[in-house]
Amino acid sequence: IEAGRLELARDTVDVHGLLVSALNLVQGRAREKDLKLEFDCPPDIGWITGDEKRLKQVIFNLLSNAITYTPERGSVRLESRREGDELVLIVADTGIGIPQADRERIFKPFEKGGDPKGVQTGAGLxxxxxxNFIKLHGGAVDVKxxxxxxxxxxxxxxxRGPTGSDGADTPPIVGIEGGG
Incomplete structure (x- = not known):
């Protein structure tokens, strides 16, 4: 990825279905910690042109981190909406938070946030x-x-996606028939 060698396998992806699929992958871990999983995404949110595997990995990684750093009986929320010319994906938790000094560092390879219980929590990737996957899709990530x-x-x-090699724009989000 860092060397710019990863190509996205772009296709039409149902946003609601993608998010439900990622949620299903983490439900067991959330149950083990008695976490409340909240989901707010209109079923008719539409589609996005993107790499489904990479986008699912983005959501899975964000949900996994939220579950890891949220104490028992806390909550993790996955939300999606359209704002103007953007699709907004949000993962919020009631976890331990990230100190200001660490907010940029945690996005570097092999870096991790503070460990909630001294347990080894992965490679930090x-x-x-x-x-990187969001940037490859022409997007941005923000942390609060x-x-x-x-x-x-x-x-x-x-x-509106990045211009393709043929010079034509690739629209990543397509409205649903009759959906406005």
Whole structure:
């Protein structure tokens, strides 16, 4: 990815279906910690042109981190909406938060946030992949995290994709028939 060698396998992806699929992958871990999983996405949100596998990995990584860093009986929320020319994906939790000094560092490869219980939690590639995959889709990632009050990570993807090699725009989000 860092060397710019990864190509996205772009296709039409049902946003609601993608998010439900990623949620299903983490439900067991959330149950083990007695976490409340919240989901807010209109079923008719539409489609996006993107790499379904990479986008699912983005959502899975964000949800996995939220579950890891949220204490028992907390909550994790996955939300998606359209804002103007963007698709907005949000993962918010009631976890331990991320100190201001760490907010940029955690997006670097092999870097991790503070460990909630001293348990080894992975290689530290998750958020690096999130940022890189979102950038490859022409988007951006933002973090809000008051220490001790949880974390909200927002991914914004353009409604008009990057110009393709043939010079034509690739529209990543397509409305649903009759949906406005």
């Amino acid at each position: 998750g958020l690096s992949l999130v940022r 995290s008051p220490p001790g009050r949880g974390t909200t990570i927002t991914c914004r993807l353009p409604a």
